[in-house]
Amino acid sequence: MRIRVINPNTTASMTTLIEASARAVAGPGVVVEGVTPAMGPASIESHYDEALSVPGLLAAIAAGERDGADGYVVACFGDPGLDAAREIAAGPVVGIAEAAMHAATLLGRGFSVVTTLARTRGRALDLAVRYAPAGACRGVWACDIPVLDLDRDPAALARVVAVARQALARDGSDVIVLGCAGMAAFCAQVSAELGVPVIDGVSAATLLVQSLITLGLRTSKRDEYAAPLPKTYIGPLTEFGIMRSC
The missing domain is CATH 3.40.50.12500 (Rossmann fold)
Incomplete structure (x- = not known):
C-alpha cells in the first residue's frame, strides 16, 4: 500500500516533518511518501495562498496516479483542493x-x-x-x-x-x-x-486513508466526484487540460 502525503505548500522542510508524523502511525507494509509540489506558495495563510496552492496539489495528485499511489492525504488544515483532488484520484483522498x-x-x-x-x-x-x-x-x-x-x-x-x-x-x-x-x-x-x-490531522488522515484502502473503498465516481469533463485550458494552466479517453 502506497500513501502519498502532499504538503500543499512548497517548503520542503515542512514536508519532511509531515512525512515523519505520517510514517509514525502507518501500519506494516504501508509506504508513506511525502510530496512537495513543484509550484505554489511557501506557506498557506490566506485565501489567496490557498487558491494558488491548488494547481500544485492537483499536479502532485496526477503524478501519484501515474505512479500507482493507492491514496492521498492533503496535509494543510484548510483542506485546499480536496474536492477537485477526489475527481482525479482513483483511491481515497482525505484532508487533515x-x-x-x-x-x-x-x-x-x-x-x-x-x-x-x-x-x-x-x-x-x-x-x-x-x-x-x-x-x-x-x-x-x-x-x-x-x-x-x-x-x-x-x-x-x-x-x-x-x-x-x-x-x-x-x-x-x-x-x-x-x-x-x-x-x-x-x-x-x-x-x-x-x-x-x-x-x-496528519496522523488521523493517514490512518483513515489506510483504513479505507484496507476496506477496498474508493471515492464514488457516480456523480459529483466523477472525472472532470474534457476541455482545454490555456495560458499557465495548459497542462491541466482534460483530454477525453478513448
Missing part, C-alpha cells in the same frame, strides 16, 4: 481538517481548534460546519505564530499549550484539534500537558 474534526467528535462532546494566525480562523469555522455536527466545534483559537515559524521558534510549543489550555477553559471542550500540519510534532506533548485528547 476533515480527519481531525471527525475524530474529535468520537472522543468528546465538543472540541476546540488551535490554529496559527487569527486570519485563518474563518476557514476553520467554515470547515467545522461541513465536517462536524452543529455545536461540536466550540471555538477556534489562534496562537499568532506564522506557519513557517512553528519549527523555528523555541517558544512555539509553549504558546500552543497556553492557547489550548485557555480554549479548554473558555469553551468547555473535551478535545483539542491542532489546526496546522506544522503542529503535528507537538501533539503528544500538548496532550500530556493538558490531560485531554489532542488530535494531529
Whole structure:
C-alpha cells in the first residue's frame, strides 16, 4: 500500500516533518511518501495562498496516479483542493481538517481548534460546519505564530499549550484539534500537558486513508466526484487540460 502525503505548500522542510508524523502511525507494509509540489506558495495563510496552492496539489495528485499511489492525504488544515483532488484520484483522498474534526467528535462532546494566525480562523469555522455536527466545534483559537515559524521558534510549543489550555477553559471542550500540519510534532506533548485528547490531522488522515484502502473503498465516481469533463485550458494552466479517453 502506497500513501502519498502532499504538503500543499512548497517548503520542503515542512514536508519532511509531515512525512515523519505520517510514517509514525502507518501500519506494516504501508509506504508513506511525502510530496512537495513543484509550484505554489511557501506557506498557506490566506485565501489567496490557498487558491494558488491548488494547481500544485492537483499536479502532485496526477503524478501519484501515474505512479500507482493507492491514496492521498492533503496535509494543510484548510483542506485546499480536496474536492477537485477526489475527481482525479482513483483511491481515497482525505484532508487533515476533515480527519481531525471527525475524530474529535468520537472522543468528546465538543472540541476546540488551535490554529496559527487569527486570519485563518474563518476557514476553520467554515470547515467545522461541513465536517462536524452543529455545536461540536466550540471555538477556534489562534496562537499568532506564522506557519513557517512553528519549527523555528523555541517558544512555539509553549504558546500552543497556553492557547489550548485557555480554549479548554473558555469553551468547555473535551478535545483539542491542532489546526496546522506544522503542529503535528507537538501533539503528544500538548496532550500530556493538558490531560485531554489532542488530535494531529496528519496522523488521523493517514490512518483513515489506510483504513479505507484496507476496506477496498474508493471515492464514488457516480456523480459529483466523477472525472472532470474534457476541455482545454490555456495560458499557465495548459497542462491541466482534460483530454477525453478513448
